[in-house]
Amino acid sequence: MPQSADTILDIKGLRTVFRIRLGEVTAVNGIDLSVAAGETLALVGESGSGKSVTSLSVMRLLTRNIGVIAAGSIDLKRKDGTVSNLVSLPQQEMRAIRGNDIGMVFQEPMSSLNPVYTIGDQISEPIRIHRGANRKAAMDAAVSLLDSVGIPDARRRAGQYPHELSGGMRQRATIAMALACDPTLLIADEPTTALDVTIQAQVLALLQRLQRERGMAMLFVTHNLGVVAEIAHRVAVMYAGRIVETGPVAEVFRNPRHPYTIGLLASMPKLGDASRMKQAGERLAAIPGVVPSLMNMPAGCAFQPRCQFAVDACRAAVPPLADVNPRHKSRCIRWQEIR
Numbered sequence: 001m002p003q004s005a006d007t008i009l010d011i012k013g014l015r016t017v018f019r020i021r022l023g024e025v026t027a028v029n030g031i032d033l034s035v036a037a038g039e040t041l042a043l044v045g046e047s048g049s050g051k052s053v054t055s056l057s058v059m060r061l062l063t064r065n066i067g068v069i070a071a072g073s074i075d076l077k078r079k080d081g082t083v084s085n086l087v088s089l090p091q092q093e094m095r096a097i098r099g100n101d102i103g104m105v106f107q108e109p110m111s112s113l114n115p116v117y118t119i120g121d122q123i124s125e126p127i128r129i130h131r132g133a134n135r136k137a138a139m140d141a142a143v144s145l146l147d148s149v150g151i152p153d154a155r156r157r158a159g160q161y162p163h164e165l166s167g168g169m170r171q172r173a174t175i176a177m178a179l180a181c182d183p184t185l186l187i188a189d190e191p192t193t194a195l196d197v198t199i200q201a202q203v204l205a206l207l208q209r210l211q212r213e214r215g216m217a218m219l220f221v222t223h224n225l226g227v228v229a230e231i232a233h234r235v236a237v238m239y240a241g242r243i244v245e246t247g248p249v250a251e252v253f254r255n256p257r258h259p260y261t262i263g264l265l266a267s268m269p270k271l272g273d274a275s276r277m278k279q280a281g282e283r284l285a286a287i288p289g290v291v292p293s294l295m296n297m298p299a300g301c302a303f304q305p306r307c308q309f310a311v312d313a314c315r316a317a318v319p320p321l322a323d324v325n326p327r328h329k330s331r332c333i334r335w336q337e338i339r
């Protein structure tokens with residue numbers, strides 16, 4: 001499918017490997033993904049499927065000398081309209097892109113916040129660096145950002161240190177920090193997983209509102225299909241480093257065409273049942289069997305040992321990503337038969 005003019009992130013053939021003592025593991029094994037302006041793409045899958053390694057590859061935050069992008073391209077349309085292939089940029093240029101063209105929100109807000117600086121100083125810092133604003137103007141911008149992410153009494157909060165804020169308020173502050181320079185792309189990796197259930201819903205709603213208002217592209221990593229249904233336009237389901245199904249959220253949920261997606265959906269708690277939604281990660285174990293070890297992958301389709309539909313051909317070769325329709329793809333040779 002041709003890329004639309006407003007494609008912000010365009011990943012092609014990405015392969016990311018880890019060179020560890022026992023050898024090499026391929027955590028991301030040739031994935032294609034694109035996210036347009038104004039669109040949220042969710043990456044979903046069980047623990048270890050390669051979601052975070054994908055987002056770390058885009059941010060070029062892989063552990064140096066251990067995690068390596070071995071193949072593929074990651075084109076990012078930047079704020080000035082130019083397109084850069086992030087794979088080939090030196091780290092020095094990536095530092096100018098992170099926090100400027102790409103905003104980042106992680107699971108644990110304290111991983112983004114420095115405990116020894118006030119919230120206001122931390123949010124105004126990128127504004128001073130990337131925009132060249134003076135101290136006063138940058139602080140005013142930080143306070144207005146804190147206000148826009150729903151932090152009450154923003155001026156006073158800006159003068160406080162991270163430990164003086166609740167977990168939910170801290171995550172709102174990191175979101176404000178991520179948005180400080182008006183990024184074209186927001187990458188959120190499990191941004192609500194560490195929060196209380198009621199706070200989770202509020203932070204999700206906040207991210208959704210900000211994504212819409214700012215027309216950003218958002219890459220949203222989660223293991224929770226309930227969250228996908230709430231926030232994303234399109235979904236890519238990952239399994240053992242590959243995308244096994246992708247398409248518009250409504251269509252994939254209504255008409256899943258990969259046995260793994262069908263299993264995930266079957267083990268998903270009912271929507272709106274917040275306390276059970278939080279347990280969705282554990283409940284994915286409702287699919288019999290376990291995710292294969294990347295060091296010891298099964299022959300053919302990686303899901304075949306757990307699949308009730310598997311036939312000999314599934315063990316013979318890795319299935320290609322087949323077109324269910326131009327927007328909906330499944331990496332299952334039996335996609336037409338399964339229900």
Ligand SMILES: Nc1ncnc2c1ncn2[C@@H]1O[C@H](COP(=O)(O)OP(=O)(O)OP(=O)(O)O)[C@@H](O)[C@H]1O
Nearest residue numbers: 018027046047048049050051052053054063223294
């Ligand atoms: N620093 C590392 N060193 C070696 N291998 C790694 C490293 N980080 C990730 N991996 C490998 O990559 C695989 C995928 O990890 P990743 O963090 O992307 O999973 P994930 O889908 O984000 O799972 P989770 O839902 O638990 O966050 C891991 O199972 C592991 O084999």
Ligand code: NI
Nearest residue numbers: 051052053189
């Ligand atoms: Ni992860």
